[in-house]
Amino acid sequence: MGLDSYITLKDVVFSRSDRRIFSGVTLDIPRGKITAIMGPSGTGKTTLLRLIGGQLRPDSGNIIVDGQSIPELRRKELYTFREKMGMLFQSGALFTDLSVFENVAFPMRVHTKLPEDMINDIVLMKLEAVGLRGARNLMPSELSGGMNRRVALARSIALDPELIMYDEPFAGQDPIGMGVLVKLIRDLNSSMGLTSVLVSHDVQESLSICHYACIIADGKVIGAGSPEELKNHPSEQVQQFLHGHPDGPVPFHYPSAAAAEDFGVAGGVS
Amino acid sequence: MIDRIASLGRSGADVVISIGRAGRFLAGVLSGVPRPVTGFPLLMKQLYSVGVLSLAIIVVSGLFIGMVLGLQGYTILSDFGSEAAIGQMIALTLVRELGPVVTALLFAGRAGSALTAEIGLMKATEQLSSMEMMGVDPLRRVIAPRLWAGFIAMPILAIIFSMVGIWGGMLVGVEWLGVFEGSYWGNMQASVDFWDDVVNGIIKSVVFGFVCAWIAVYQGYDCVPTSAGISSATTKTVVYSSLAVLGLDFVLTAVMFGNF
Numbered sequence: 424m425g426l427d428s429y430i431t432l433k434d435v436v437f438s439r440s441d442r443r444i445f446s447g448v449t450l451d452i453p454r455g456k457i458t459a460i461m462g463p464s465g466t467g468k469t470t471l472l473r474l475i476g477g478q479l480r481p482d483s484g485n486i487i488v489d490g491q492s493i494p495e496l497r498r499k500e501l502y503t504f505r506e507k508m509g510m511l512f513q514s515g516a517l518f519t520d521l522s523v524f525e526n527v528a529f530p531m532r533v534h535t536k537l538p539e540d541m542i543n544d545i546v547l548m549k550l551e552a553v554g555l556r557g558a559r560n561l562m563p564s565e566l567s568g569g570m571n572r573r574v575a576l577a578r579s580i581a582l583d584p585e586l587i588m589y590d591e592p593f594a595g596q597d598p599i600g601m602g603v604l605v606k607l608i609r610d611l612n613s614s615m616g617l618t619s620v621l622v623s624h625d626v627q628e629s630l631s632i633c634h635y636a637c638i639i640a641d642g643k644v645i646g647a648g649s650p651e652e653l654k655n656h657p658s659e660q661v662q663q664f665l666h667g668h669p670d671g672p673v674p675f676h677y678p679s680a681a682a683a684e685d686f687g688v689a690g691g692v693s
Numbered sequence: 694m695i696d697r698i699a700s701l702g703r704s705g706a707d708v709v710i711s712i713g714r715a716g717r718f719l720a721g722v723l724s725g726v727p728r729p730v731t732g733f734p735l736l737m738k739q740l741y742s743v744g745v746l747s748l749a750i751i752v753v754s755g756l757f758i759g760m761v762l763g764l765q766g767y768t769i770l771s772d773f774g775s776e777a778a779i780g781q782m783i784a785l786t787l788v789r790e791l792g793p794v795v796t797a798l799l800f801a802g803r804a805g806s807a808l809t810a811e812i813g814l815m816k817a818t819e820q821l822s823s824m825e826m827m828g829v830d831p832l833r834r835v836i837a838p839r840l841w842a843g844f845i846a847m848p849i850l851a852i853i854f855s856m857v858g859i860w861g862g863m864l865v866g867v868e869w870l871g872v873f874e875g876s877y878w879g880n881m882q883a884s885v886d887f888w889d890d891v892v893n894g895i896i897k898s899v900v901f902g903f904v905c906a907w908i909a910v911y912q913g914y915d916c917v918p919t920s921a922g923i924s925s926a927t928t929k930t931v932v933y934s935s936l937a938v939l940g941l942d943f944v945l946t947a948v949m950f951g952n953f
Contacts, residue, residue: 477825498830505828516823530827533731533834575823582827 429454429618430475431584435484437467437474444470446642447484449576452635457612457619459633461626463664466639468622469513472588475620476508477501489585506534509579509587513594515571517563523550523574524559530581549577553607569600578609586618587611593625601625605632626665630654638664640673716909721832721870722840722910735838743906744840744846748853749897750803751796755854758795759861762786766862767870776870780877781884783862784855786887788894789950792855794942797901800847801934805909808839809930812913812921821914840906847902848895855894893949900941905934 430452437445444467452458462468473479474486477493486493489507496504517526527546531537537545550556553573563571572592579587589608593601609632612619623629630636630650636649638661646653646661653661663671679685766779812835815821822833859881866872885891909930916926 473822478822478825502825502828502830505826508826510823510826512819512823514819516819518820519818530829533827533829579827 427454429489430472430485431485432474433485433487435474435486436482437470437479438482439470443642445481448639448642448644450637450644450647452620454616454618455612455616456634457632457646458622459609459629459636460639461622461624461629461636461664462639463600464519464624467642468624468639469590471639472510472590472620472622475588476505476510476649493533506582507585509582511572511576511579511587511589511592513591515563515568515575517566517571517575517578519563521563522559523563523566526563526574527578527581530578545581546577549581550574552580552605552611553577559632569596569603572596572600572604573607576604576611580611580615580617583615584617586620589619589621589623592621593623593628595633601628608632626667638663652680656688673681696776714915715907718911718914719907722836732838735834736787736841737847739838739842740846743800743808743842744850747800747846750799751850751854752857754795754799755857756861757790758791758854759783759787759858759863760865762791762858763862763865767866767872771925772941776866777876778880779862779866779872780859780879780881783866784859784881784885785890787855787858787862788890790894790942790946792851792858793894793897793901794915794938796851796854796898797847797905797938798935800843800850801903801909801931801938804843804846805905805930805934806927808843808906808909809819809913809916809927810923811918812836812839812910813918813926816914816916817920817923831914836910840910841907843909844899847905848898851894851898865925868879889949893945897942899944900945901938904937904941906928908934908937 427534428451430450432448435445435448436443446473460468460471470479474481475493477496480494481499488687491504493501493504516527517523521529524546526550529541531542531545535542547556547559549650550559553576553605555570555573555577558566558570559575562575564615566574592604592608596604605628608619610623611617621629621633630653635648636650636653637644638653639645640660646656653665656662656665660672662668663673669675682688762783763779765778766782770776770779770782812821815835821835823860824831863874863877867874867877912926912930912933916922
Protein backbone atom coordinates (compact mmCIF):
# COMPACT_ATOMS: atom_id res chain seq x y z
CA MET A 424 0.00 0.00 0.00
CA GLY A 425 3.02 2.23 0.46
CA LEU A 426 1.59 3.88 3.57
CA ASP A 427 2.72 3.62 7.18
CA SER A 428 0.61 0.81 8.66
CA TYR A 429 -0.78 1.19 12.18
CA ILE A 430 -2.40 -2.24 12.17
CA THR A 431 -1.24 -5.27 10.22
CA LEU A 432 -3.08 -8.57 10.03
CA LYS A 433 -1.01 -11.46 8.67
CA ASP A 434 -2.76 -14.65 7.53
CA VAL A 435 -5.21 -14.50 10.40
CA VAL A 436 -7.19 -17.71 10.83
CA PHE A 437 -9.98 -17.79 13.37
CA SER A 438 -12.69 -20.35 14.09
CA ARG A 439 -15.54 -20.36 16.53
CA SER A 440 -17.29 -23.60 17.55
CA ASP A 441 -15.94 -25.52 14.54
CA ARG A 442 -17.07 -22.74 12.21
CA ARG A 443 -14.27 -21.09 10.26
CA ILE A 444 -14.75 -17.31 10.45
CA PHE A 445 -11.46 -16.17 8.85
CA SER A 446 -9.34 -18.36 6.64
CA GLY A 447 -6.22 -16.29 6.16
CA VAL A 448 -7.03 -12.59 6.33
CA THR A 449 -4.14 -10.28 5.46
CA LEU A 450 -4.75 -6.58 5.81
CA ASP A 451 -2.92 -3.30 6.41
CA ILE A 452 -4.65 -0.40 8.14
CA PRO A 453 -2.85 2.90 7.57
CA ARG A 454 -1.93 5.25 10.40
CA GLY A 455 -3.95 8.43 10.78
CA LYS A 456 -6.58 7.46 8.21
CA ILE A 457 -10.15 6.19 8.27
CA THR A 458 -10.37 2.60 7.10
CA ALA A 459 -13.75 1.04 6.45
CA ILE A 460 -14.16 -2.70 6.78
CA MET A 461 -17.34 -3.75 5.05
CA GLY A 462 -19.03 -7.01 4.30
CA PRO A 463 -22.33 -8.82 4.50
CA SER A 464 -23.87 -9.51 7.91
CA GLY A 465 -22.35 -12.47 9.69
CA THR A 466 -18.96 -12.34 7.98
CA GLY A 467 -17.16 -11.58 11.22
CA LYS A 468 -16.54 -7.84 10.96
CA THR A 469 -17.09 -7.32 14.68
CA THR A 470 -14.96 -10.42 15.35
CA LEU A 471 -12.17 -8.72 13.43
CA LEU A 472 -12.35 -5.70 15.77
CA ARG A 473 -12.28 -8.02 18.78
CA LEU A 474 -9.20 -9.73 17.38
CA ILE A 475 -7.49 -6.36 16.95
CA GLY A 476 -8.47 -5.40 20.51
CA GLY A 477 -7.14 -8.71 21.86
CA GLN A 478 -10.51 -9.85 23.20
CA LEU A 479 -10.17 -12.89 20.97
CA ARG A 480 -7.03 -14.75 19.94
CA PRO A 481 -6.49 -16.02 16.40
CA ASP A 482 -5.96 -19.74 15.77
CA SER A 483 -2.94 -18.80 13.70
CA GLY A 484 -1.44 -15.73 12.06
CA ASN A 485 -0.47 -12.48 13.70
CA ILE A 486 -2.04 -9.12 14.51
CA ILE A 487 0.36 -6.22 14.94
CA VAL A 488 -0.87 -2.91 16.33
CA ASP A 489 1.61 -0.05 16.43
CA GLY A 490 4.50 -2.51 16.19
CA GLN A 491 3.22 -4.72 18.98
CA SER A 492 2.05 -8.28 18.38
CA ILE A 493 -1.32 -8.45 20.15
CA PRO A 494 -1.68 -12.26 20.59
CA GLU A 495 1.71 -12.38 22.33
CA LEU A 496 0.72 -9.88 25.04
CA ARG A 497 0.02 -11.19 28.48
CA ARG A 498 -3.25 -10.28 30.18
CA LYS A 499 -1.87 -7.37 32.18
CA GLU A 500 0.15 -5.98 29.27
CA LEU A 501 -2.91 -6.22 27.06
CA TYR A 502 -4.99 -4.17 29.50
CA THR A 503 -2.27 -1.51 29.60
CA PHE A 504 -1.96 -1.53 25.81
CA ARG A 505 -5.71 -1.02 25.42
CA GLU A 506 -5.43 2.38 27.04
CA LYS A 507 -4.40 3.68 23.63
CA MET A 508 -7.39 2.11 21.92
CA GLY A 509 -10.96 3.33 21.96
CA MET A 510 -13.93 1.34 20.79
CA LEU A 511 -17.44 2.41 20.03
CA PHE A 512 -19.76 -0.56 20.45
CA GLN A 513 -22.86 -1.05 18.37
CA SER A 514 -25.10 -0.77 21.44
CA GLY A 515 -23.09 2.12 22.92
CA ALA A 516 -22.46 -0.10 25.98
CA LEU A 517 -22.82 2.79 28.43
CA PHE A 518 -22.80 1.82 32.10
CA THR A 519 -26.48 2.00 32.96
CA ASP A 520 -25.94 2.81 36.63
CA LEU A 521 -23.81 5.89 35.88
CA SER A 522 -24.89 9.28 34.52
CA VAL A 523 -23.63 10.61 31.18
CA PHE A 524 -20.98 12.65 32.98
CA GLU A 525 -19.77 9.71 35.06
CA ASN A 526 -19.69 7.43 32.02
CA VAL A 527 -17.31 9.79 30.23
CA ALA A 528 -15.28 10.35 33.40
CA PHE A 529 -14.97 6.60 34.08
CA PRO A 530 -11.78 5.86 32.08
CA MET A 531 -10.07 8.92 33.57
CA ARG A 532 -11.03 8.02 37.12
CA VAL A 533 -9.65 4.49 36.63
CA HIS A 534 -6.48 5.24 34.71
CA THR A 535 -5.39 8.69 35.87
CA LYS A 536 -4.95 10.59 39.10
CA LEU A 537 -6.22 13.87 37.70
CA PRO A 538 -7.81 16.29 40.15
CA GLU A 539 -11.60 16.48 40.10
CA ASP A 540 -11.80 19.96 38.54
CA MET A 541 -9.60 18.86 35.65
CA ILE A 542 -11.70 15.74 35.08
CA ASN A 543 -14.75 17.97 35.09
CA ASP A 544 -13.24 20.22 32.39
CA ILE A 545 -12.09 17.32 30.20
CA VAL A 546 -15.46 15.56 30.41
CA LEU A 547 -17.27 18.76 29.44
CA MET A 548 -14.86 19.26 26.53
CA LYS A 549 -15.43 15.72 25.28
CA LEU A 550 -19.20 16.12 25.64
CA GLU A 551 -18.99 19.47 23.85
CA ALA A 552 -17.18 17.73 20.98
CA VAL A 553 -20.17 15.41 20.49
CA GLY A 554 -22.71 18.18 21.13
CA LEU A 555 -24.05 16.79 24.41
CA ARG A 556 -22.58 19.06 27.08
CA GLY A 557 -26.15 19.92 28.13
CA ALA A 558 -27.03 16.24 28.65
CA ARG A 559 -24.35 15.57 31.25
CA ASN A 560 -26.75 14.90 34.10
CA LEU A 561 -29.01 12.51 32.20
CA MET A 562 -28.96 8.76 32.77
CA PRO A 563 -28.38 6.40 29.80
CA SER A 564 -32.02 5.27 29.94
CA GLU A 565 -33.08 8.87 29.20
CA LEU A 566 -31.05 9.10 25.98
CA SER A 567 -32.16 8.39 22.42
CA GLY A 568 -30.24 5.77 20.43
CA GLY A 569 -28.20 8.42 18.62
CA MET A 570 -27.37 10.34 21.80
CA ASN A 571 -26.38 7.09 23.47
CA ARG A 572 -23.84 6.41 20.75
CA ARG A 573 -22.48 9.96 20.91
CA VAL A 574 -21.94 9.70 24.66
CA ALA A 575 -20.19 6.37 24.08
CA LEU A 576 -18.04 8.10 21.48
CA ALA A 577 -17.14 10.85 23.98
CA ARG A 578 -16.22 8.14 26.49
CA SER A 579 -14.06 6.24 24.00
CA ILE A 580 -12.02 9.38 23.25
CA ALA A 581 -11.74 10.35 26.93
CA LEU A 582 -8.14 9.17 27.21
CA ASP A 583 -7.15 10.59 23.79
CA PRO A 584 -6.49 7.20 22.17
CA GLU A 585 -4.35 6.67 19.06
CA LEU A 586 -6.78 4.18 17.58
CA ILE A 587 -10.54 4.18 17.57
CA MET A 588 -12.68 1.33 16.33
CA TYR A 589 -16.30 1.86 15.40
CA ASP A 590 -18.57 -1.19 15.40
CA GLU A 591 -21.53 -0.55 13.09
CA PRO A 592 -21.84 3.11 14.11
CA PHE A 593 -24.68 3.82 11.65
CA ALA A 594 -26.86 0.80 12.40
CA GLY A 595 -30.40 1.78 13.35
CA GLN A 596 -29.81 5.53 13.04
CA ASP A 597 -32.22 8.03 11.50
CA PRO A 598 -30.82 10.24 8.69
CA ILE A 599 -29.97 13.10 11.08
CA GLY A 600 -28.29 10.80 13.58
CA MET A 601 -26.35 9.19 10.76
CA GLY A 602 -25.26 12.60 9.46
CA VAL A 603 -24.10 13.62 12.93
CA LEU A 604 -22.05 10.45 13.33
CA VAL A 605 -20.48 10.79 9.86
CA LYS A 606 -19.45 14.34 10.74
CA LEU A 607 -18.10 13.32 14.16
CA ILE A 608 -16.05 10.42 12.81
CA ARG A 609 -14.53 12.61 10.11
CA ASP A 610 -13.86 15.59 12.42
CA LEU A 611 -12.40 13.50 15.23
CA ASN A 612 -10.09 11.75 12.84
CA SER A 613 -8.70 14.96 11.42
CA SER A 614 -8.58 16.99 14.65
CA MET A 615 -7.10 14.29 16.89
CA GLY A 616 -4.93 12.56 14.27
CA LEU A 617 -6.58 9.24 15.12
CA THR A 618 -6.35 6.02 13.22
CA SER A 619 -9.97 5.04 12.70
CA VAL A 620 -11.31 1.61 11.82
CA LEU A 621 -14.93 1.58 10.84
CA VAL A 622 -16.90 -1.64 10.56
CA SER A 623 -20.14 -1.22 8.72
CA HIS A 624 -22.42 -2.46 6.01
CA ASP A 625 -23.73 1.02 5.22
CA VAL A 626 -21.85 1.34 1.95
CA GLN A 627 -22.60 4.94 0.99
CA GLU A 628 -21.89 6.47 4.40
CA SER A 629 -18.73 4.45 4.87
CA LEU A 630 -17.33 5.18 1.43
CA SER A 631 -18.13 8.88 1.84
CA ILE A 632 -15.75 9.29 4.80
CA CYS A 633 -13.12 6.58 4.50
CA HIS A 634 -9.70 6.94 2.91
CA TYR A 635 -9.34 3.23 2.44
CA ALA A 636 -11.82 0.36 2.45
CA CYS A 637 -11.83 -3.39 2.32
CA ILE A 638 -14.61 -5.87 1.83
CA ILE A 639 -14.61 -9.17 3.68
CA ALA A 640 -16.69 -12.16 2.65
CA ASP A 641 -16.38 -15.92 3.05
CA GLY A 642 -13.59 -15.55 5.60
CA LYS A 643 -11.21 -13.52 3.46
CA VAL A 644 -10.65 -10.09 1.97
CA ILE A 645 -12.30 -10.02 -1.46
CA GLY A 646 -11.50 -6.42 -2.33
CA ALA A 647 -9.44 -3.57 -0.90
CA GLY A 648 -8.35 -0.12 -1.94
CA SER A 649 -9.51 3.49 -2.01
CA PRO A 650 -13.26 4.08 -2.44
CA GLU A 651 -12.66 4.89 -6.12
CA GLU A 652 -10.67 1.72 -6.67
CA LEU A 653 -13.39 -0.36 -5.04
CA LYS A 654 -16.11 1.20 -7.18
CA ASN A 655 -14.18 0.02 -10.26
CA HIS A 656 -13.21 -3.33 -8.78
CA PRO A 657 -13.50 -6.21 -11.27
CA SER A 658 -14.87 -8.74 -8.76
CA GLU A 659 -18.56 -9.51 -9.27
CA GLN A 660 -18.97 -10.22 -5.55
CA VAL A 661 -17.60 -6.77 -4.67
CA GLN A 662 -19.94 -5.13 -7.15
CA GLN A 663 -22.92 -7.12 -5.87
CA PHE A 664 -22.21 -5.95 -2.32
CA LEU A 665 -21.57 -2.31 -3.24
CA HIS A 666 -24.74 -2.05 -5.32
CA GLY A 667 -26.92 -4.30 -3.21
CA HIS A 668 -27.99 -6.68 -6.00
CA PRO A 669 -30.31 -9.33 -4.54
CA ASP A 670 -28.81 -12.17 -6.56
CA GLY A 671 -25.33 -12.86 -7.84
CA PRO A 672 -22.26 -14.63 -6.49
CA VAL A 673 -24.03 -14.48 -3.11
CA PRO A 674 -27.21 -16.36 -4.07
CA PHE A 675 -30.71 -15.24 -3.10
CA HIS A 676 -31.62 -18.80 -2.05
CA TYR A 677 -30.16 -20.44 1.00
CA PRO A 678 -28.63 -23.78 -0.05
CA SER A 679 -31.40 -26.36 -0.16
CA ALA A 680 -32.45 -29.64 -1.69
CA ALA A 681 -33.84 -29.56 -5.23
CA ALA A 682 -37.19 -27.78 -5.34
CA ALA A 683 -38.82 -30.80 -7.03
CA GLU A 684 -37.85 -32.96 -4.12
CA ASP A 685 -39.24 -30.54 -1.49
CA PHE A 686 -42.49 -29.88 -3.35
CA GLY A 687 -42.92 -33.54 -4.26
CA VAL A 688 -43.29 -32.76 -7.97
CA ALA A 689 -42.27 -35.54 -10.29
CA GLY A 690 -40.24 -34.44 -13.27
CA GLY A 691 -38.87 -31.30 -11.60
CA VAL A 692 -39.78 -27.65 -11.36
CA SER A 693 -38.11 -25.10 -13.53
CA MET B 694 -26.60 -48.36 23.95
CA ILE B 695 -23.24 -47.06 22.75
CA ASP B 696 -24.89 -43.71 22.05
CA ARG B 697 -26.18 -43.54 25.62
CA ILE B 698 -22.76 -44.30 27.06
CA ALA B 699 -21.22 -41.69 24.77
CA SER B 700 -23.79 -39.11 25.80
CA LEU B 701 -23.22 -39.93 29.48
CA GLY B 702 -19.49 -39.51 28.92
CA ARG B 703 -20.04 -36.19 27.15
CA SER B 704 -22.24 -34.92 30.01
CA GLY B 705 -19.58 -35.99 32.52
CA ALA B 706 -16.85 -34.26 30.51
CA ASP B 707 -19.01 -31.11 30.25
CA VAL B 708 -19.45 -31.04 34.05
CA VAL B 709 -15.70 -31.42 34.61
CA ILE B 710 -14.90 -28.72 32.02
CA SER B 711 -17.46 -26.41 33.59
CA ILE B 712 -16.00 -26.90 37.09
CA GLY B 713 -12.52 -26.28 35.68
CA ARG B 714 -13.67 -23.05 34.03
CA ALA B 715 -15.35 -21.91 37.24
CA GLY B 716 -12.10 -22.64 39.09
CA ARG B 717 -9.99 -20.67 36.61
CA PHE B 718 -12.52 -17.86 36.80
CA LEU B 719 -12.25 -17.82 40.60
CA ALA B 720 -8.45 -17.77 40.41
CA GLY B 721 -8.69 -14.82 38.00
CA VAL B 722 -10.99 -12.93 40.36
CA LEU B 723 -8.95 -13.57 43.48
CA SER B 724 -5.51 -13.07 41.95
CA GLY B 725 -3.81 -9.72 42.13
CA VAL B 726 -3.30 -7.28 44.94
CA PRO B 727 -6.50 -5.62 46.21
CA ARG B 728 -6.50 -1.84 45.85
CA PRO B 729 -8.13 -0.45 48.98
CA VAL B 730 -8.64 3.10 47.66
CA THR B 731 -10.63 2.12 44.58
CA GLY B 732 -11.89 -1.24 45.83
CA PHE B 733 -13.43 -0.19 49.14
CA PRO B 734 -16.20 2.07 47.76
CA LEU B 735 -17.12 -0.63 45.22
CA LEU B 736 -17.27 -3.24 47.99
CA MET B 737 -19.44 -1.01 50.19
CA LYS B 738 -21.90 -0.47 47.33
CA GLN B 739 -22.20 -4.22 46.80
CA LEU B 740 -22.46 -4.93 50.52
CA TYR B 741 -25.42 -2.60 50.56
CA SER B 742 -27.17 -4.26 47.64
CA VAL B 743 -26.53 -7.90 48.57
CA GLY B 744 -26.47 -7.46 52.35
CA VAL B 745 -28.58 -4.57 53.55
CA LEU B 746 -31.28 -5.05 50.93
CA SER B 747 -31.56 -8.76 51.88
CA LEU B 748 -32.24 -7.83 55.52
CA ALA B 749 -36.01 -7.58 55.18
CA ILE B 750 -36.51 -11.12 53.86
CA ILE B 751 -33.98 -12.52 56.35
CA VAL B 752 -35.58 -10.82 59.36
CA VAL B 753 -39.15 -11.73 58.42
CA SER B 754 -38.23 -15.34 57.61
CA GLY B 755 -36.17 -15.66 60.79
CA LEU B 756 -39.07 -14.36 62.87
CA PHE B 757 -41.59 -16.78 61.40
CA ILE B 758 -39.28 -19.78 61.53
CA GLY B 759 -38.50 -19.01 65.19
CA MET B 760 -42.20 -18.70 65.94
CA VAL B 761 -43.00 -21.99 64.19
CA LEU B 762 -40.18 -23.71 66.09
CA GLY B 763 -41.65 -22.31 69.30
CA LEU B 764 -45.07 -23.75 68.53
CA GLN B 765 -43.86 -27.14 67.30
CA GLY B 766 -41.30 -27.43 70.08
CA TYR B 767 -43.85 -26.65 72.75
CA THR B 768 -46.34 -29.19 71.35
CA ILE B 769 -43.77 -31.98 71.26
CA LEU B 770 -41.91 -31.19 74.47
CA SER B 771 -45.03 -30.65 76.55
CA ASP B 772 -45.95 -34.32 75.91
CA PHE B 773 -42.90 -35.20 77.98
CA GLY B 774 -43.41 -32.39 80.43
CA SER B 775 -40.16 -30.80 79.36
CA GLU B 776 -41.42 -27.63 77.69
CA ALA B 777 -38.83 -25.71 79.70
CA ALA B 778 -36.21 -27.08 77.24
CA ILE B 779 -37.81 -25.18 74.38
CA GLY B 780 -35.19 -22.39 74.46
CA GLN B 781 -32.38 -24.93 74.14
CA MET B 782 -34.13 -26.68 71.26
CA ILE B 783 -34.83 -23.49 69.31
CA ALA B 784 -31.35 -22.06 69.80
CA LEU B 785 -29.51 -25.24 68.82
CA THR B 786 -31.73 -25.81 65.78
CA LEU B 787 -31.23 -22.25 64.57
CA VAL B 788 -27.58 -21.75 65.36
CA ARG B 789 -26.39 -25.12 64.10
CA GLU B 790 -28.66 -25.74 61.12
CA LEU B 791 -31.53 -23.52 60.14
CA GLY B 792 -29.70 -20.22 60.51
CA PRO B 793 -26.90 -20.94 58.01
CA VAL B 794 -28.94 -23.17 55.68
CA VAL B 795 -32.16 -21.16 55.36
CA THR B 796 -30.22 -17.90 55.13
CA ALA B 797 -28.11 -19.37 52.34
CA LEU B 798 -31.19 -20.59 50.46
CA LEU B 799 -32.88 -17.19 50.83
CA PHE B 800 -29.63 -15.46 49.91
CA ALA B 801 -29.34 -17.55 46.72
CA GLY B 802 -32.91 -16.67 45.77
CA ARG B 803 -32.75 -13.00 46.60
CA ALA B 804 -29.18 -11.78 46.15
CA GLY B 805 -27.64 -14.58 44.05
CA SER B 806 -30.24 -14.41 41.31
CA ALA B 807 -29.96 -10.59 41.25
CA LEU B 808 -26.16 -10.81 40.91
CA THR B 809 -26.42 -13.29 38.04
CA ALA B 810 -29.05 -11.25 36.21
CA GLU B 811 -27.11 -8.01 36.67
CA ILE B 812 -23.80 -9.41 35.43
CA GLY B 813 -25.52 -11.32 32.61
CA LEU B 814 -27.25 -8.16 31.45
CA MET B 815 -23.98 -6.24 31.63
CA LYS B 816 -22.49 -8.91 29.39
CA ALA B 817 -25.44 -8.87 26.97
CA THR B 818 -25.30 -5.07 26.64
CA GLU B 819 -21.52 -5.23 26.02
CA GLN B 820 -20.74 -3.28 29.20
CA LEU B 821 -18.18 -5.90 30.24
CA SER B 822 -16.60 -5.86 26.77
CA SER B 823 -16.44 -2.08 26.74
CA MET B 824 -14.74 -2.17 30.13
CA GLU B 825 -12.16 -4.60 28.76
CA MET B 826 -11.55 -2.33 25.79
CA MET B 827 -11.00 0.61 28.16
CA GLY B 828 -8.21 -1.37 29.79
CA VAL B 829 -10.29 -2.15 32.89
CA ASP B 830 -10.44 -5.78 33.95
CA PRO B 831 -14.11 -6.63 34.68
CA LEU B 832 -13.02 -9.53 36.89
CA ARG B 833 -11.41 -7.04 39.25
CA ARG B 834 -13.84 -4.17 38.82
CA VAL B 835 -17.23 -5.91 38.57
CA ILE B 836 -16.89 -9.47 39.77
CA ALA B 837 -14.48 -9.26 42.73
CA PRO B 838 -16.48 -6.72 44.80
CA ARG B 839 -19.65 -8.78 44.31
CA LEU B 840 -17.94 -12.02 45.31
CA TRP B 841 -16.42 -10.48 48.44
CA ALA B 842 -19.70 -8.79 49.36
CA GLY B 843 -21.54 -12.13 49.25
CA PHE B 844 -18.79 -13.75 51.26
CA ILE B 845 -18.91 -11.05 53.97
CA ALA B 846 -22.67 -10.51 54.05
CA MET B 847 -23.75 -14.15 54.40
CA PRO B 848 -22.39 -14.87 57.91
CA ILE B 849 -23.75 -11.56 59.20
CA LEU B 850 -27.17 -12.30 57.74
CA ALA B 851 -27.10 -15.82 59.23
CA ILE B 852 -26.32 -14.41 62.69
CA ILE B 853 -29.17 -11.90 62.37
CA PHE B 854 -31.48 -14.70 61.19
CA SER B 855 -30.68 -16.84 64.23
CA MET B 856 -31.05 -13.92 66.65
CA VAL B 857 -34.43 -12.91 65.27
CA GLY B 858 -35.52 -16.58 65.24
CA ILE B 859 -34.62 -17.02 68.91
CA TRP B 860 -36.57 -13.88 69.73
CA GLY B 861 -39.54 -15.13 67.66
CA GLY B 862 -39.43 -18.45 69.54
CA MET B 863 -39.52 -16.54 72.78
CA LEU B 864 -42.53 -14.55 71.65
CA VAL B 865 -44.49 -17.76 71.10
CA GLY B 866 -43.03 -19.94 73.84
CA VAL B 867 -42.80 -17.42 76.67
CA GLU B 868 -45.23 -14.60 75.87
CA TRP B 869 -47.98 -16.71 74.36
CA LEU B 870 -47.73 -20.26 75.69
CA GLY B 871 -46.44 -19.31 79.12
CA VAL B 872 -43.06 -21.07 79.40
CA PHE B 873 -41.07 -19.53 82.25
CA GLU B 874 -38.75 -16.90 80.81
CA GLY B 875 -35.91 -17.81 83.14
CA SER B 876 -35.85 -21.42 81.96
CA TYR B 877 -36.11 -20.33 78.29
CA TRP B 878 -32.91 -18.28 78.49
CA GLY B 879 -31.25 -20.31 81.25
CA ASN B 880 -31.49 -23.66 79.42
CA MET B 881 -30.25 -21.98 76.26
CA GLN B 882 -27.26 -20.47 78.03
CA ALA B 883 -26.38 -23.77 79.68
CA SER B 884 -26.57 -25.93 76.57
CA VAL B 885 -25.35 -23.77 73.68
CA ASP B 886 -21.58 -23.90 73.45
CA PHE B 887 -19.88 -20.92 71.83
CA TRP B 888 -17.19 -22.88 69.97
CA ASP B 889 -19.07 -26.08 69.18
CA ASP B 890 -22.36 -24.53 68.17
CA VAL B 891 -22.06 -20.83 67.40
CA VAL B 892 -18.66 -20.86 65.72
CA ASN B 893 -19.43 -24.02 63.76
CA GLY B 894 -22.65 -22.38 62.56
CA ILE B 895 -20.70 -19.30 61.48
CA ILE B 896 -18.15 -21.47 59.65
CA LYS B 897 -21.02 -23.10 57.78
CA SER B 898 -22.43 -19.75 56.75
CA VAL B 899 -18.99 -18.54 55.62
CA VAL B 900 -18.67 -21.61 53.37
CA PHE B 901 -22.24 -21.22 52.05
CA GLY B 902 -21.69 -17.49 51.43
CA PHE B 903 -18.58 -18.16 49.42
CA VAL B 904 -20.17 -20.94 47.36
CA CYS B 905 -23.42 -19.02 46.69
CA ALA B 906 -21.58 -15.85 45.66
CA TRP B 907 -19.14 -17.82 43.47
CA ILE B 908 -21.95 -19.67 41.68
CA ALA B 909 -23.93 -16.43 41.20
CA VAL B 910 -21.11 -14.36 39.71
CA TYR B 911 -19.79 -17.23 37.59
CA GLN B 912 -23.21 -17.99 36.11
CA GLY B 913 -23.66 -14.31 35.25
CA TYR B 914 -20.22 -13.96 33.70
CA ASP B 915 -20.45 -17.23 31.76
CA CYS B 916 -24.05 -16.90 30.55
CA VAL B 917 -25.10 -16.86 26.91
CA PRO B 918 -25.70 -13.12 26.37
CA THR B 919 -29.33 -13.37 25.28
CA SER B 920 -32.59 -13.02 27.21
CA ALA B 921 -33.02 -16.81 27.22
CA GLY B 922 -29.39 -17.24 28.32
CA ILE B 923 -29.76 -14.84 31.25
CA SER B 924 -33.00 -16.47 32.32
CA SER B 925 -31.37 -19.91 32.25
CA ALA B 926 -28.29 -18.65 34.14
CA THR B 927 -30.49 -17.12 36.86
CA THR B 928 -32.37 -20.39 37.27
CA LYS B 929 -29.08 -22.31 37.41
CA THR B 930 -27.81 -19.97 40.13
CA VAL B 931 -30.75 -20.73 42.39
CA VAL B 932 -30.79 -24.48 41.66
CA TYR B 933 -27.02 -25.06 41.90
CA SER B 934 -26.66 -22.85 44.98
CA SER B 935 -29.50 -24.62 46.78
CA LEU B 936 -28.14 -28.08 45.96
CA ALA B 937 -24.60 -27.05 46.87
CA VAL B 938 -25.76 -25.60 50.21
CA LEU B 939 -27.76 -28.70 51.15
CA GLY B 940 -24.99 -31.09 50.06
CA LEU B 941 -22.27 -29.11 51.81
CA ASP B 942 -24.42 -28.83 54.91
CA PHE B 943 -24.47 -32.61 55.20
CA VAL B 944 -20.71 -32.83 54.76
CA LEU B 945 -19.99 -30.03 57.23
CA THR B 946 -22.46 -31.39 59.78
CA ALA B 947 -20.86 -34.82 59.52
CA VAL B 948 -17.42 -33.30 60.10
CA MET B 949 -18.45 -30.93 62.88
CA PHE B 950 -21.03 -32.92 64.83
CA GLY B 951 -20.48 -36.49 63.65
CA ASN B 952 -18.18 -37.55 66.53
CA PHE B 953 -16.72 -40.39 64.47
